[in-house]
Amino acid sequence: MPIWDLTQSINVKGVWFGSKHAVLSMRKHKKTKGSIINTASVVALVGSATPQLAYTASKGAVLAMTRELAIVHAREGFRFNALCPAPLNTPLLQDWLGDDQAKRHRREIHFPSGRFGEAIEQAQAVLFLASDEASFVNGLDFVVDGGLTKAYVTPEGPPTEAPPNLAR
Template sequence: MDGTFVRTDVTVEDDVAALFSAAYDTYGSVDVAFNNAGISPPDDDSILDTGLDAWWRVQQVNLTSVFLCCKTVIPYMQRQGKGSIINTASFVAVMGAATSQISYSASKGGVLSMSRELGVQFAREGIRVNALCPGPVNTPLLQELFASDPARAARRLVHVPLGRFAQPEEIAAAVAFLASDDSSFMTASTFLVDGGISGAYVTPE
């Protein structure tokens, strides 16, 4: 597959600037930004057990990186009069969980709120900003959770009405939709792709 790879620490402002500069210099425009970096380390747990180091590390990767990427890419999109930004939040941004990851949840709530505000602020300039809110996705991170704590993983799975976790390709299809002109009348949106979790009171037996 053709493409350009730019090694980037998305928590470092100069790295982010170099990333979007390389994209613009290579392709002549920056039409889409998909801001998807995120971590969920085991030391991010209940508020009673999570230390400040864990709190700040998650905030930096999950929330500050989105701030830096949006701040850097929006001027490119302003000059060309169009663009689509997709920021990965999470279904936990709209729900509470007793199995808490306090910094992760707070960071994703921040991504959701920031995306909504930017979507409104820059709408008249042709720039759309939407928050993608996936449910649990069958990725190595989730597989590690299954391996290390099957009971905790099973407790999460029971709340998914569709009875399974998402496949990465299903989330990629949602990103492609939000990036495309098919979603041209969508901005400041909370786009849930969560298998029905956020709409469920009880799930089928």
């Protein structure tokens, strides 16, 4: 199977079937509210300078599908939101980066904080979206990226002091 088809099957069809069966199960068990959180990616919002078109397109489809599902099922009390994580500090990423400090720096420099996100930071976002505190949050592209998608130019070096007019 070509990489395009395989990626769409996993990332788009997988989310579709998970969403479909979540709704069917909630209906079967007479649930009046529920929260479904689909996983997209920041590349669905900003793209990637490293070619990964199949992945980027699939995550864009997850965002569009999640928004549509949110509207279609809102009156049933079922909320759909999409988590959009940035690259996370995981064993998979660490294996890929290896000991190549230049490769690591080339990616970390784009984070205003200068670091990759941690899995626990994504988990906390999911806990919020699943909670009753988020009962009016529906159809959201929930970006948890340390500011990556908002940074046109990333600062270098240590944090700077606030300009005098902001230091009060």
